[in-house]
Amino acid sequence: MIGVQVFWLAPLLPLVAFGLLALGLSRSGRLASALAVLAMAGSTIVSVLGLVAAAQGMRATVSLPWLSVGGRSLTLALWLDPLSALIATLVSVIGFIVFVYAASYMAEEPLRGRFFAEFSLFAGSMLTLVLAADLITLFLAWELVGICSYLLIGFWFERDAPPIAATKAFFTTRLADLLLLVGVLLLVGTVGTGRIAPILSAVTGGKIASNLLLFIALLLFAGAAGKSAQVPFQGWLPDAMAGPTPVSAFLHSATMVAAGVFLVARLYPLFLVATPALQIIAWVGVLTSLLGGAAALVETDLKRTLAYSTMSQVGLMFVGLGSGSLLAGVLLLVVQALYKSTLFLAAGAVDRAVEENTTFMYMGGLLRRMPFTAFAFALSAAALAGLPVTLAFPAKDAILAAAWYANISLFSAALVASLLSALYSARAFSLVFLGMPSPTAQNAHEPKHGLLVPILSLALLVPLGLLVNAAVLGHPLSRLLGGTVPDVPMVTGVTLVLAIIGVVIGIGARFIWPRALVWPSLQTIGPIFAGEFGFKVLYRLVSHGGLGAVRIANIVDHALFDTLNSWAIRGLLAFVRACAEIDRTLFDAFAGVVVRVMMTVVRASGRIDLRGFDTTVRDVGQGILTFSQRVRGLQTGRIENYLLFVFMWGVGVLALAVLVALLR
Amino acid sequence: MSSGLIEWLIFLSLAMIAIVTAAGMIITMSMYRAGLALMASFVALAGLFILLNADLLAAIQVMMNVGGMLVMVLFMVMMMMDPGGEMMWGMKRDMHMRGPGALSMHMPSGPPPPEEQEGQLDAGAMSDMDVQETEVGGHDMSDMEMGSMTPRQNYTMMVDMAMSTAQLPWAIVLGVVSALLLVILLILTPWPLAGIAPTQDASRVVGELLLSRYMIAFEGAALLILAGIAGAVLLAKRERSRVQTPPETKQRGEQP
Amino acid sequence: MSWFTSSGGPGLLPYLLVGAILFGIGVTGVLSQRNSLMILMSIEIIINAAILTLVAFWRFVRPDQFDAQVFVIIIVTIAAVEMASGLGLVLMVFRQRGNANVDEAKELKQ
């Protein structure tokens, strides 16, 4: 089978493309983009072949001896197994489409040669990471991915925001990478080899002490959290939107963010054995998911909204993984990659259409202007919200079902996160495509074919992706990876209902409420709701509880809203805001408490000092002062005199050595 | 003559060259000559390495140090105004100073003589001294009137030309003491001698060692070289903005 | 005395003596020279004395293990780096104050 023999070409082709471009071919932008797209197409074919081979039960390993350190030989090794083949196919397919999109998106960019060189390196290193058969290779690719993200986010380095965002992303992930490195080295040092398969068998064989294993698992997860923007390291992700849109599309779907989830999935047996690690992962995931969803609800920038939604989705993946179901996490990873990249590509088209603006203020009513883009966006937003776009149930169900089996409180938190995802996806869609068009949106039109075709083809892949584990096809993913996706009918029902409620609220906020405002007595307030910030004002009004909010709320509340509905929304939004508030202030408050405690301790000890040791200290100080007045003469400030002292000391040491030798 | 005797003779002559030229580096007047002396010392050391059966190291020693010293010499000639020929020598001779001409001068001891109220000779003569050239291109000191030099001027000139600092006696004492202590230590310590001679091909074994056991050190040295290059370039680079802007602004100010 | 001769030729001790004398000369140079370039050169003498000692030990104590030669190569490399960065520093000092004499650099005191 040819897929087994050539699978190592998948990462190699983009890397070779990078090499050629770096060697000077990048001068011509057209040539660079053609070369990069060709390389990606090649690696797509190769990885699909590899996936077919892996599905037929074939495995392969390719290794290249690198160097030997301390008697241990390190090899660069790639292997083909179901998980790596699946994710590699995902990366290369999405990569190919995004590359095609980027070829026309960046067509006017003067430096696109450099862009495509870095982008190829990005894709190549991600494919290396996915196919890596040993942890050292994986770590190298991991670092390369980090560097590429730095380069790509900061691609427009002459602007203000990108360099800062790039540096932030780089250092945040770098910190996490350091922890990962420690974990990897500990693991390699303990097991004695870098190969993943022996490591996993050693781990499951119970050859490592459980404390050490837990420590290693947490370190590895810290690295994964850094790349996947989980809670302590989440700050870089929204800022990373400063890069070009294809970068965001790729980075948020299949590459950088997926790397963390992939790492946990790759070493899943290790996490299964290290007992509390999975619970921690699940809770971190659900926390991130809630925070991300809450932030996505109040964000006014389209791309940043999508970034927060990525955070929340990746959090849900970790919930799935942390609940003990590998398949649920991987399934969401695959599906999320498809619809999130579609969303980003469509967002890029929308930005282009409304004159490079990214905030919602400049959008609205684009449905009629850009029907195809709207279709693609709607399809993938529906998938994001959790509606059953195709015959299959949404991927989130599996996560929630897994959480149901694991822990009821985890389940309810995940349920809230899932509701949030329905809300924000519906909100984003309605703000962009429905309602009254803004002045800039008046002149919007469909993007050129070079952008539209990739968007539509990716959008059409979304239902296919959802079908990846459909019962109709006989659960192909389960058969590929082994094991089953958890399925609880009750949970599915609850999720579906919640998703529908969320979508209805989200869209209805835009549709129904302005229509209800046609009451003559409230004509004056109408524009507020019909205008761009219907949602924003609502959120502000409910959550702030301030003076202006109260005024508007009184009118709205008494005059028109169904009280129940209003209260539900209000409670929800208060929660949302509170979450956002916690996110912002929790760490500050903690730091404040620590500082206060420290200050009290310091003051107390200072008081003791003053009373107890003062006199003695003063006497000693006086002595030292007089002594040092005499010593001061030694400090001439001349280098050669200092050198003389240094060498005198050296001669003294020598004399000591001679004395010792004489005495012996 | 036995081979041992020949070896002793070669050793003694090489050691003599190494020591004498190293000492010559410190006491010679011209820095170019100092650099050359150091180079000669290193080449003699390379000869000692060959005597010690370390041919590879001898070659490396010559390659690294001859190139390095030549660059050093270049810097000296460029920066320290050390022009060619016997200029310093001739200057010393013309000024009727004591000691052999080629040897360096040391800091004058004692406090400086009091400053004269009115200069007997124009102040420019001192600063122009080493710039004056004859039409042949050589440096000529004959037009300096040495007799008219005041004690104070003589003193400042001695200070300018001194190659060593005022702590020269201390330095000599410390050098001698440290060498003596080392010698005592070397004689007192019983070294575990192995009575065999090396047999393997050094270049192959060293190469294999460098790329296996000392891989990290090797890579670290590479990193260090990189850092050294970057640092040296950064340090030696002229800062354009600071150097070039003031004349421009001055010109702009003068033009209107 | 077997330290002194080895199969007729010079043994370990003569080489070590040469190394010690070179070290002393280097120390004298470092402490007495006025020009910072000359100080750098004196440091080179010290380093070379150390290298000579190392090679002599290799030859007479452990001729079957070539680790000492590896160390010598690395020391020579590091000496070259030190020289390069030292030259850069001296060049900068020279640009700032017009000479590179150590006894005129007294900022440490002020």
Add this chain to the structure above:
Amino acid sequence: MSVFITPLFVVCVLLVGTYFIAVIEQLLRLGLRSIGIALTLPLANAIRLLYQEDLTPRGADFFLFRSAPFIALAVVSLVALVIPLGPTLIAFNPSIGLFYFIVLLSPFVVAITNAAWSQNSKEGLFATFRAAAYLISYEVPIGFAAIGPVMATQSLSTQRIVEVQAGLWFVVWQPLGLAIYLIAALFVSFRHPFDSALAGSELEGGAFAEYSGGRLLLFKIALAALFLLLMAMGVVLFFGGWQGPVLPGPLWFALKTFALSALVLWLAHFFPRLRHDQMLTLSWKILLPASLLNITLVGILTLTIPVGR
């Protein structure tokens, strides 16, 4: 006795070779028809220089000025020791022969800088700077170009490099290395396009401005001999040394060396003299990356094709 005979033999061979190099130079200058003149002119020049008055300029550094030509000649004859003339005809065959060759090239530059500095003139000082700057810039490309054959042979011994080329000359698959080596060799030997340190019109003879008589003759011999040796090493590295059918090894070696020298001298004719900054640019910006590329290519070829072993 061989200790005394071998150097004598080497020096004799060197002198004869130098004579032929001079003849080739004259032939290129005068054309093939005046071969009689070309054969006698070098000798006549040498005799003229020997009878010239030997001047030492005022204020010149006594020792350095006098010793510089001898240092140059000594270095050249030391370098000549490692050139293999035939299967067993080699004066000194250490395991690091090629490294030894490259290392001993730098003391030659020291001789040139000594000569330039010691003559106490402005032109000489400029020549000092230029010569020292060239030393830094040629060392790297020539070393990297010579690494190609070493990688293929896996040995630094010159004799071994020749033996390995019995089947296929290295020039066939390392033409880039040869080109770099030849350019760098012209650099090293201060030959025509790269002779601005000795530039006749520009610096009035540069490093040799104040030299005359026997010392100048010694310098000229040393320079020509250095060029000859570099060409000989080029033949060793890339053209299979003494390997060849029918004829004896030394003859093949001499034929190849002189053919290569004639070719290089002829090609060098077509280029104008480079300014010193252009030379540095050429060395650092073109030759260095090209030699790195060459090493990469040779590495890949050595690993994939088993020709070199």
